[in-house]
Amino acid sequence: MPNPVISAKSLVKKFKDFEAVKGIDFEVEPGESFGLLGPNGAGKSTTMRMIGAVSNRTSGDLEILGMDPSVDGPKIRAQLGVVPQADNLDQELKVWENLYVYGRYFGIDKKIVKDRLEGLLDFAQLKDKRNEKIDDLSGGMKRRLTIARGLMNEPKIFLLDEPTTGLDPQARHILWDRLFRLREQGTTLVLTTHYMDEAEQLADRLIVVDKGQIMAEGSPAALIRQYSSREVAEVRFGSDSNRSAADALSGVGDRIEVLPDRILIYANNGEEILSEVHRRGLVPITSLVRRSSLEDVFLKLTGRSLID
Amino acid sequence: MNILSFGTRAVIAHKLRASKDYLGTVFAETFLSPVAYLFALGVGLGSLIDANGQTINGIGYLQFVAPALVCSTAMLTVAGELMWPILGGFRWNKIFEAMFATPISPAEIVRGTLFFASIRGMAATVVYTVVVWAFGGWVSFESALWCIFFSLLLALSFGICCLCLSAKVEQDSILTLFYRFIVMPLFLFSGTFFSLDTLPIYLQPIGWLSPLWHATQSTRALSYWPEQAWLAPISIIYLLLIFTVFYLASVRIFTRRLTK
Amino acid sequence: MSAIIPGLSSMYAGNAGSVISRGVRATKSTNFWIVISGFFEPVFYLLSMGIGLGALVGEVESSGKLVPYAAFIAPALLAVSGMNGAIYDSTMNVFFKLNYGKIYQTMLTTPLGPLDVALGEIFLALLRGGLYATGFLGVMQLFGLNLSWTAILAIPAVIIIAFGFASIGMGITSYMTRFQQLDLIQFFLLPMFLFSATFYPLSVYPEGVQVFIQALPLWHGVELIRALTLGTFSAGHLWHLLYFVVMIVVGLIFTSRRLKKLFQD
Numbered sequence: 071m072p073n074p075v076i077s078a079k080s081l082v083k084k085f086k087d088f089e090a091v092k093g094i095d096f097e098v099e100p101g102e103s104f105g106l107l108g109p110n111g112a113g114k115s116t117t118m119r120m121i122g123a124v125s126n127r128t129s130g131d132l133e134i135l136g137m138d139p140s141v142d143g144p145k146i147r148a149q150l151g152v153v154p155q156a157d158n159l160d161q162e163l164k165v166w167e168n169l170y171v172y173g174r175y176f177g178i179d180k181k182i183v184k185d186r187l188e189g190l191l192d193f194a195q196l197k198d199k200r201n202e203k204i205d206d207l208s209g210g211m212k213r214r215l216t217i218a219r220g221l222m223n224e225p226k227i228f229l230l231d232e233p234t235t236g237l238d239p240q241a242r243h244i245l246w247d248r249l250f251r252l253r254e255q256g257t258t259l260v261l262t263t264h265y266m267d268e269a270e271q272l273a274d275r276l277i278v279v280d281k282g283q284i285m286a287e288g289s290p291a292a293l294i295r296q297y298s299s300r301e302v303a304e305v306r307f308g309s310d311s312n313r314s315a316a317d318a319l320s321g322v323g324d325r326i327e328v329l330p331d332r333i334l335i336y337a338n339n340g341e342e343i344l345s346e347v348h349r350r351g352l353v354p355i356t357s358l359v360r361r362s363s364l365e366d367v368f369l370k371l372t373g374r375s376l377i378d
Numbered sequence: 379m380n381i382l383s384f385g386t387r388a389v390i391a392h393k394l395r396a397s398k399d400y401l402g403t404v405f406a407e408t409f410l411s412p413v414a415y416l417f418a419l420g421v422g423l424g425s426l427i428d429a430n431g432q433t434i435n436g437i438g439y440l441q442f443v444a445p446a447l448v449c450s451t452a453m454l455t456v457a458g459e460l461m462w463p464i465l466g467g468f469r470w471n472k473i474f475e476a477m478f479a480t481p482i483s484p485a486e487i488v489r490g491t492l493f494f495a496s497i498r499g500m501a502a503t504v505v506y507t508v509v510v511w512a513f514g515g516w517v518s519f520e521s522a523l524w525c526i527f528f529s530l531l532l533a534l535s536f537g538i539c540c541l542c543l544s545a546k547v548e549q550d551s552i553l554t555l556f557y558r559f560i561v562m563p564l565f566l567f568s569g570t571f572f573s574l575d576t577l578p579i580y581l582q583p584i585g586w587l588s589p590l591w592h593a594t595q596s597t598r599a600l601s602y603w604p605e606q607a608w609l610a611p612i613s614i615i616y617l618l619l620i621f622t623v624f625y626l627a628s629v630r631i632f633t634r635r636l637t638k
Numbered sequence: 639m640s641a642i643i644p645g646l647s648s649m650y651a652g653n654a655g656s657v658i659s660r661g662v663r664a665t666k667s668t669n670f671w672i673v674i675s676g677f678f679e680p681v682f683y684l685l686s687m688g689i690g691l692g693a694l695v696g697e698v699e700s701s702g703k704l705v706p707y708a709a710f711i712a713p714a715l716l717a718v719s720g721m722n723g724a725i726y727d728s729t730m731n732v733f734f735k736l737n738y739g740k741i742y743q744t745m746l747t748t749p750l751g752p753l754d755v756a757l758g759e760i761f762l763a764l765l766r767g768g769l770y771a772t773g774f775l776g777v778m779q780l781f782g783l784n785l786s787w788t789a790i791l792a793i794p795a796v797i798i799i800a801f802g803f804a805s806i807g808m809g810i811t812s813y814m815t816r817f818q819q820l821d822l823i824q825f826f827l828l829p830m831f832l833f834s835a836t837f838y839p840l841s842v843y844p845e846g847v848q849v850f851i852q853a854l855p856l857w858h859g860v861e862l863i864r865a866l867t868l869g870t871f872s873a874g875h876l877w878h879l880l881y882f883v884v885m886i887v888v889g890l891i892f893t894s895r896r897l898k899k900l901f902q903d
Contacts, residue, residue, distance in 0.1 A: 122747055124746055124747055141648075143751075144647070144651050144750075144751060145749070147747060147748055147749045150747075154747070158740035158741070158743055158744050160660070160741055162669070163664055163667055164667060171660045171663060172744070172748070174659060174660070175653070175660075175745055175748040175750050177651070177653050177749065403821045406825060407821055407825065410829075414832050417833075418833060422832075422833075422838045422842050423695070423837050423838050425842050426695050426842070427695055430694065430695055430696045439694070551669065554672050554675065555671060555672070555675055558675045558676070558679055559675065559678065562679060563682055566682050566687075567682075567690075570686075571686065571691055572690035572693065576689070576693050
C-alpha cells in the first residue's frame, strides 16, 4: 500500500466566528481521481485552498506529499497544479506568454518552459491562438488555457476547483476528455464540483460534503447503490397540486421526495411506478423515468437539492 | 424632445444611487481640495508674487487664480466621471447594455450620464466658490455667479467631449493618453495659473481653443476688465457649439454601439 | 534576516525576477505608450509653472542662494514625479491586480512567496521611476536648470524616494476593497504635493505648520533633490536620506506581512 499523497485528519477551518470546515478526514492515494461534491458554500473551495497550501488550517492535521503545508508551503506548491474556480489568466499577456510567465514563477529553466509550453498549447488545442489576447478567447478556451497553465510544472497533484462551471455542454465534453487523458497518464486529480455528472465522469472516489462536514464517501456507483434505488420516476402535477398528489401516492415505491416543482419516486423499476400512479387515478402533466444519480444521493443525505 | 424625459431622470437617479456609497469621499474631496489649492496658490504662492511687486493687469494673484481654479475643478470632475466610467459601462460592467434593454433610448442614456456628471461637477463648483469667498477671492457677488455660470457651460461642453471619446474607444489606454496629453495640458496652459500672454506666441492657441480658457477668461473679463467683456458672448457661443456637435456625435456613437 | 521577519522561507522563494520579467512583458504587450506618456506629465508642469509663473515670481531663495523660479520648482517636480510614479504603481496598479486581475492570487499558488511579489512589483516601479527621472533631468539640463554637477545624483535619490513611497503604498492598497477608496490616497497626496516646499519656500508658513510639513516624507525628498540640483548639498542633508531608509524598511515589512495575511491565511 503506497503512502497517500494527501491525508487530512480532523481538518478544521474557521473564519472569525464562522466554521467553514468542521473537522473532516480523508486520504487521497497516488494516481487516484478524487472528488469533493457539494453545493455552494459547503466548504469545498476552502478545503481546496488548504490542500493548495495557500490557506492555513485552524486545527487538525494535513499532510501533502508527506509535508506540512503551514511549514513547507513553497515546496508543496512547487509540486501542485492549481486550476482556480474563476479563470485568473493574465489579461495583459498573450496566450503563450501566460504559460511562459507562469512556468518562470516556478523557477523552471527558460528553455524547458519553452519546450513544455508547445506541448501544453497542443494539449489545450490552442496552437493557432498562441498570439491572441486573453480577452479574445471563448470561455472554454480560457478554461483550457488555465488548465494547461496548471500543468506547466508537471504537478504530482492537480487541483481543479469546479473545472467546468459556466461552460456550455460541448466545451465541457472537450474539457472532460482532456482531464480523462491526464487520469490515464497517472496524474493524481482532486476536483470539486456541484455537478453530479461531472463527478460521475471524472472521480474514482468522492466525498459528499455539506456545511463543512463529510456526509458520505465512496465511488459514485457505490454511493448510488448505498443511498438510492436503481431508478427514479419523476412526476409533475403543477406547483399547487404536487403536495396533495404526493399524499395520494403514499406507499408507492421505496421512498418519495416532494420537491417544489416535482415528485421523485424511488424504486427498482420506474415504469412500474408510473403505471401505479395512473392506476391510482392521477394524471401527471409530465413524467419520466431515469437512473438514480449522485443528485439523489445528495437529496437523501441532506434533504436538499445540490443546485438550488 | 423632452430634455429631462423619464428615461433621462431614471439614468440620473441610478447614477446618484450608485454614488451614495462613496458620498463621504466625494464630499471630502470636494471640500478639501479647494482649501488646499487656495491655500497653496492663493496664499503661499500669492505671497511670493505680491512680494515681487507683480499684479496681473492690476489684479492680485488670489483674485486672478480663483476663477481658473473653480472652472478647472468643474472640468476635471466631469472628465473623471465621463471617461473611465463610460468605457467601463460598455466594456466592463455593461451597464449601458442593461439600460438599453429597458425602454430607455441611447439619447436618454447620454443625457442622463452627462447631467449626472454635471451635477457632480456643479456641486464641486459651488463648494469651491464658497471656499474662495472665505479666502476673499471674489471682488463681487456677480463675479461668483458668472464663475458658476461659465463652469456649468464648461462642464456640459467639455463633459460631452469626454463622453463622446470614451464611448468611441475600446482601450482604456487611449483614455490615459487623452488625459495626459489633452486634459492635463489644457489644465496647465489655459491661462490657469498665469496670464496666457506670458506664454510664447506659439503656445497661445492652446488657450484660444481651450474651453477652460474661455470659461475662465470670460469670468475674469466680466469681473475685472470690462473692456474685455466682448469675449463673453463669443465664449458662450463657442462652448454651446462644442456642446451641440459632440452631443449629436455622442448619441450616434451610443446608438451604433448599443445596437451593434 | 529570518530573525527580523519570522518564517521568511515561507514568504520568499528568491524568485522576484520572474515577477519582474512578467511586468516587463506586460508593459511591452499592452502598456508601452502609457509608460512613455508618464514622462510628459512633470515636463508639462515644469513648462507651465516654470515659464508662466516664473515671470510673476522672479527669483527665490533656497539654502542662502538666489535662484530662478524654474530652477527652484524643477527639483521639487522631480521628487514629486518619483513619488507619483511609485504611488501609481503601488496603488492603482496593485489595486487592479489584487482585485480584478487576480494576478497575485495566481502568483501565490506557485512556490512564489509574498515577498517575491512585493519586491518584484516595487522593483518595476523603481525601474520606471528611474527612467522618468533620467528623462526629466535631461529636460532640466536642456533648460539650464541644473546648477551643479551633483544634479546627476538626483537619479539615485529619486529612486530611493520612490522606493520609500512604493513599499508603504503597496501595503496600504491591500486594505482597499473599492476603487473610490483609492481617492483617499489622493487626499493625502494632494496637500503634501502642494505644501511640501514644492512651489515656494517653507518660510511662508508659521512655525507650527513648518514642523508638521517637515514630518511628511515628500518634504524630505524635495529638500534632498533640490540640494543636489542647485549644488547646495551638504552633510546636513543626509538625514533626509535616513528618513527614506527607515521608510523603506518599515514599508517592506508591513507590505509583505499584509500580503501573507491576505493570500495565505
